[in-house]
Amino acid sequence: MADRRHALDRIDTTVAHPARRYNYLLGGKDNFAADRASAEAIEAAMPTIRLAALENRAFLQRAVQFLAERGIRQFLDIGTGIPSANNTHEVAQRIDPAARIVYVDNDPIVLTHARALLTSTSEGTTAYIDADLREPQSILDDPELQATLDFTRPMAVMLVAVLHFIRDDEDPQGIVDTLIDALPAGSYVVASHSTWEYLPSEAIEQLEAANPDGRFRARTGEQLEKLFSRLDLIEPGVQSVSQWWSEQATQPRPPIEDVAFNAIVGQVR
Template sequence: MALMDTTDDALARIDTTVAHPARRYNYWLGGKDHFAADRASGDAIAAAMPGVKLMALENRAFMGRAVRYLAEQGIRQFLDIGTGIPAPNNTHEVAQDVDPSTRVVYVDNDPIVLTHARALLTSAPGGTNAYIDADVREPASILSHPDLTATLDLSEPVGLLLVAVLHFVREDEHPQEIIDALTDALAPGSFVVASHATWEYLPEETIAKLTANNPDGRFQPRTGTRFAELLSKFDLVEPGITSVAYWHADDVPGPRPSAEDVACYGAVARIS
């Protein structure tokens, strides 16, 4: 398949001198697929915002709970954009635990994720997984990709995952148009799962340090109000927009961290 042909190209595209969000996130999660630039960037952000590693862990756990919730609602197709480097409890692992026949398409634009795509493509018997090397900012190229159309039936409900990816879409890149393009292609009864970092709980000195570590503005934190606006056309699943640490977390053992410490919103919404 195409994966074999693109692996060498992907390796050639990896720039180890520039931090990448997927590799930095892997570093915060305790993974091994990162380089010095990713660790330096991750450490600088963590120095300014000590809760960022906790945010990464809680965001990952939120994704798992949300995928399981959708699977239990009967969703058997998932489109996971901004997949990141494979880690325990990938989307297909959680969803196919509920129904092994579930089909999943992963999308990411980091070439190192492509080199690990075999792990993502290891489906349960009866299910199907695919991986697309593409960017959330180009939704048409995702929706028209032959691997998507061969794997998912967009006339049937789909679970769209935009987990920890929208905060890498700047306002001048029109995040609402991107969300609309993706969700307009999905059948009624589909769902969207999204999470988004925020700085609104942080003191000014922390924001100043984080801003200094974001010179190109690639990272775009948003308020809860703005996040809600991006999802306003959908029917929010209870409890609506809340901290990723709290969404359907009643059965999570141990005390929950504060919303201020996690600084990341999450939501699941139904597309009618």
């Protein structure tokens, strides 16, 4: 209870938080006025942003299913966000109830909801770590993570819709490399990342105006691929989230211009 009170004391409702803004775009209710205002400023520049959020979420679910069907039974989901339907552990444990999942986020509201709602099957395990992707080694060294996941066996690291909150001066390449270095051969990394390469210049100008602190950093598909150049990318390599494993998705698929998210799935050599 003391940990929960301490976490809730950290909430600043006057500043938009990515997890709460994403929750609003997905139609959730766990957000504040600052989150909604931030989301609506983005929506004014990119009217399809809610579709993009939904497609990104659906990509996560298809990617987890894809890997679980190929024998992956351990998942480290970093930047998980506020729980909604078909979370990583639910998708994985439908395929194998013994799957083990660790969620990581740095928003106290996510922490509270995750501990209340992310319940595992009796055969598997679901854990939550209050940590920040900007400090990847602290995630890897966390005792709960070490007790839940076996780093001698392949696993999947999920970096879905989170790397675009890492600025260039925060060493995104070093963060990715630290995580990859910790993974045994045969493991996978799943990532999605916002891109502005399909948007008209006037929309980009509006999005930049809605990002005054530079906290959000869109990257091209080429830049995303470079971050994961050490991995063997699963065909077809960098792909729109709306098109990745598209035969398993609701049809018809939206155009990539309306989604503006790229994705990769790569395997550790």
